[in-house]
Amino acid sequence: MSQILKGKKGIISGALNNMSIAWKVAERAAEEGAEIVLTNAPIAMRMGEINGLAEKINAPIIPADATNEADLENLFDKSVEHFGGKVDFVLHSIGMSPNVRKGKHYTDLNYEWYKQSMDVSAVSLHKMLAMAYKKDALNEWGSVVALSYIAAQRTFPDYSDMADAKALLESIARSFGYHYGAAKKVRINTISQSPTVTTAGSGVKGFDGFISFADEMSPLGNADALACADYCIALFSDLTRMVTMQNLFHDGGFSSTGVTPQVIDRFTK
Numbered sequence: 655m656s657q658i659l660k661g662k663k664g665i666i667s668g669a670l671n672n673m674s675i676a677w678k679v680a681e682r683a684a685e686e687g688a689e690i691v692l693t694n695a696p697i698a699m700r701m702g703e704i705n706g707l708a709e710k711i712n713a714p715i716i717p718a719d720a721t722n723e724a725d726l727e728n729l730f731d732k733s734v735e736h737f738g739g740k741v742d743f744v745l746h747s748i749g750m751s752p753n754v755r756k757g758k759h760y761t762d763l764n765y766e767w768y769k770q771s772m773d774v775s776a777v778s779l780h781k782m783l784a785m786a787y788k789k790d791a792l793n794e795w796g797s798v799v800a801l802s803y804i805a806a807q808r809t810f811p812d813y814s815d816m817a818d819a820k821a822l823l824e825s826i827a828r829s830f831g832y833h834y835g836a837a838k839k840v841r842i843n844t845i846s847q848s849p850t851v852t853t854a855g856s857g858v859k860g861f862d863g864f865i866s867f868a869d870e871m872s873p874l875g876n877a878d879a880l881a882c883a884d885y886c887i888a889l890f891s892d893l894t895r896m897v898t899m900q901n902l903f904h905d906g907g908f909s910s911t912g913v914t915p916q917v918i919d920r921f922t923k
């Protein structure tokens with residue numbers, strides 16, 4: 655490996671099990687020479703799989719519910735203490751919708767759950783950034799990446815209120831990206847990832863069929879979690895230091911493809 659992140663220190667949220675995108679990012683970042691702090695919601699701690707990752711990459715785990723400002727304050731305080739200095743990169747890899755989980759149709763949402771979807775999946779990015787900003791916990795030219803999905807731009811009906819959450823997430827990355835960039839040269843981007851087989855991904859109705867459809871609609875095929883991790887590493891590195899406030903499609907070309915012969919063939923009598 656090139657050790658492209660040698661000397662960098664990063665916080666990685668969202669590693670639940672070895673299918674999680676964040677899990678692959680943590681492994682790749684460690685391979686590239688970064689020091690890592692892992693974080694996840696207390697409920698993920700109870701599932702316990704994150705301990706194996708922590709051991710493998712020699713990273714402490716600092717539990718934090720990303721909707722809870724006191725937890726986030728503790729996360730940044732303890733991380734800076736552990737690293738003996740400020741943080742260079744942060745991965746926001748957090749998403750959850752009670753409406754999707756419980757099969758609520760988009761035309762009949764439970765609005766308490768809707769607020770939870772927004773808070774967990776989008777506002778948590780704002781809370782993380784606001785806490786880091788207040789505490790001045792990120793180094794200049796630091797890089798924050800959050801994971802999004804193309805339902806923010808185009809309708810995928812079964813993605814339900816997660817589409818609204820992703821639109822908000824991408825907007826927060828742009829808006830905070832301006833302020834953090836101007837004040838501290840910190841950059842903030844979202845990666846809009848192909849559908850990927852993970853615990854969160856599989857919660858979406860008809861996910862198996864959909865993942866095959868996306869694969870056939872992408873000239874390079876679907877991007878998998880490892881390829882997504884590689885893209886995150888590139889964005890954490892200094893080689894992308896002038897990239898900020900962007901939503902970057904990482905989808906094998908899906909977002910620019912109108913139709914493919916494979917899909918047409920299915921409808922040709």
Ligand SMILES: NC(=O)c1ccc[n+]([C@@H]2O[C@H](COP(=O)([O-])OP(=O)(O)OC[C@H]3O[C@@H](n4cnc5c(N)ncnc54)[C@H](O)[C@@H]3O)[C@@H](O)[C@H]2O)c1
Nearest residue numbers: 668670674675695719720748749801849850852853854855
């Ligand atoms: N899997 C896909 O198809 C796909 C596609 C595009 C984008 N994404 C996004 O990638 C990100 C990671 O998801 P994944 O697919 O790796 O699934 P995952 O289920 O492995 O990860 C989701 C994580 O969110 C964490 N989380 C939930 N509530 C939290 C809270 N209150 N505080 C802190 N953490 C909390 C979970 O514990 C879990 O680790 C999500 O933002 C997801 O929307 C996924």
